[in-house]
Amino acid sequence: MPDLPDLFPGFATHRIDTAVGQTFARFGGSGPPLALLHGFPETHVMWHRVAPELARHFTVIAVDLRGYGQSSAPRGDGGKVLYTKREMAKDVIAVMRALGHERFLLAGHDRGGRVAYRLALDHSDRVTKLATLDIVPTLVMWENINAERAIQAYHWQFLAQPEPMPETLLGDNALFWLDWALPRWTKTKSLDMFGEGALAHYRAAFDDPARIHAMCEDYRAGATTDRAYDAQDRDAGRKIKCPVHVLWGTSGVPAKGGSSPVDIWHETFAPQATGEPIDGGHFFAEENPKATAAALRTFFAA
């Protein structure tokens, strides 16, 4: 994607071989290593407004998840294995190892947050601190579904329908859907908020049948295998060992959940979790980068 603007000036670009292809990452700054994992329907570009500040304190590695952005998007297996957060987490470990980091700080938003907490559960020796952005565990999302939430987050059910239902419906409508969804999940309902440069990245990545399929597979895995892994870990009493900081947008879905997102993390995988709301919607890292960067820096530097 040669014509896309460089939103990470001064950062290096890496394409690292992983189990199913290549993983794309931007790399910059200095200090303790910090991996940043984006969510749906975005790419690593979502970090572009916080990366300069974070790079003053940390070595920042912003990764495109498997199936997203400029990383490989292999054909899926109906959500069974390939797009589980367990497998997607292994890509992140491979990237960090290739860049020389066996242990690292980790922050993840949305789907990237799910990859991040799974990585912390499965590989506690690798994660020194974990920040989750605007999520509660996948298992809890599914268990707490009621009519209101099923309407709010209809795409959870929709994208998890068997192939090729969502692929077919989204196919020719990819850009329409992207431009529809992005503003609706912000606090101010603004598409312009994202900036033309970032939107160019998101649109280029989303307008691709292979990536639409990969994203559906991500959600199919979420509805099945990821949920089962979460249930196994909860039943076994398995916890995340490192410090955990929970951030959520004041007008996002977790904020509307009834109980505090921090309480939900306490009750499931992180009794030690701290947390705070950030003024904004689901995309608060872009809506309110100053507060987001400050919260991340404070937590990771402490």
Next chain:
Amino acid sequence: MSRPDPMIPGFTLDDIEASGARIRVARGGAGPPLLLLHGHPQNHATWCKVAPQLAESYSVIAPDLRGYGDSGKPPGGADHINYSKRAMAHDMIEVMSNLGFARFAVIGHDRGGRVAHRMALDHPDAISQIAVMDIVPTATAYARTDMEFARRYFWWFFFIQPYDLPERLIGADPEYFLRKHIEGQVKTPGATTEAMFQDYLRCYKDPATRHAICEDYRAAATIDLVHDAKDSHVRIAVSLLALWGAQGTVGALYDVLETWREKALDVRGTALDCGHSPQEERPKEFLAEVSAFLAQTAAF
């Protein structure tokens, strides 16, 4: 004006002007009046395997609901009011009145069952008996929504997204969507014959039909729930038959009779060995159950 219905042998078609929409009506037979209301994504052709037999004993009236089939498709209006089950039921009261029937039995499948339910609440004097096919009450379904229901019935949450997101997405490939939808719900292969499918498709290809369908579901998630809440203390007094598919979602997720006993005083019914469309999948068993119900509960 009447002309033969290509879909139901021996039936004729007319267009009747109701105050809110022009309604396409198939009619046949003679005897006490019996109104048949189809669901989504069908039209009145869904009754083609059972209507001729019913017509031997009843005056059978099988309309296309407003928005569906060849009936008129008014705009949704504020709060989706034009696709409230109240408005859709009112069409049918007017159609039956136009045909000279002040009181009649009604059988409703899927969305048509919801229209029938609302009709029994709004027009209790017009309804002699009611049968609902493979549904639980709308308010019950939303009140009990969980992961299983949200995943199996994802279109309940997808169709109701704001205009025109679902319209655009279904419009990407209406034939694919229609075929997948029917395949997912009808558990008896071939039960929806190719001729029936092609007639459903003919209507589904019309963007106005697809918009009306979304409005029907949007109304169900909003204004219909408001209407239902106001009537939550009311129990339907006439006999109610519930049939459902033993292989489908409704039978798997609910005690169907119990959900209707919360809404009606005299409830009976059973599961048939099929999916969502007993009248297409198990026409003989459907006829046996419906005929027995209509005969046993007929008011003399």
